[in-house]
Amino acid sequence: MISGILGFVFDIVFLLFGIALILRAWAYAIRLHPFNPYSQAIIRLTDWMVQPMRKLVAPRGKLDLPSLIACWLTAFIYLLATWMVLTGQLPMVQSLLPTLLAALLTVLKWTLNLVVWLTLIQAVLSWVNPMAPIMPILHTLTAPLLDPIRRIMPNLGGLDLSPLVLLVLAQIAMMVVQRFAFAALAI
Helix, strand or coil: CHHHHHHHHHHHHHHHHHHHHHHHHHHHHCCCCCCCHHHHHHHHHHHHHHHHHHHHCCCECCECHHHHHHHHHHHHHHHHHHHHHHHCCCCCHHHHHHHHHHHHHHHHHHHHHHHHHHHHHHHHHHHHCCCCCCHHHHHHHHHHHHHHHHHHCCCECCECCHHHHHHHHHHHHHHHHHHHHHHHHHC
């Protein structure tokens, strides 16, 4: 029981830190104001890992490569640590390449998880408390994903089905990524 609880906490810590790194890269891409309190919290949480990366790799255009590489390394460390806990040994050298690919797929899975949660939170808050202080940030983060869907979807008046479409697409994408992740680790 204790090992299950510790495993759960371990998974959550890595997931939340990975999502913080993805949010940092996402905020950079959409040019979210860095002095926003939520942005500041993400920056403070991830600076210890991203700043050394900035010395090695610079951001390119709207792509925050240091944050994305830090997220990929976080996923790689997470997979290696999980491997060591489950097997009790270090992975062999030939299994490192599939683990590198699986780490990339893990980052993609974390990103899709983030899309799902941001969309759900925004949808629920739009019904319950549309004036919540976080709503402008949620709208800024999800608009690049929802706006293309809104352009395709028929106008149903006050009913916006684009979050539902995005949730379904993100869930399908997560299923595909999960399948590829298992295949990568089986190599």
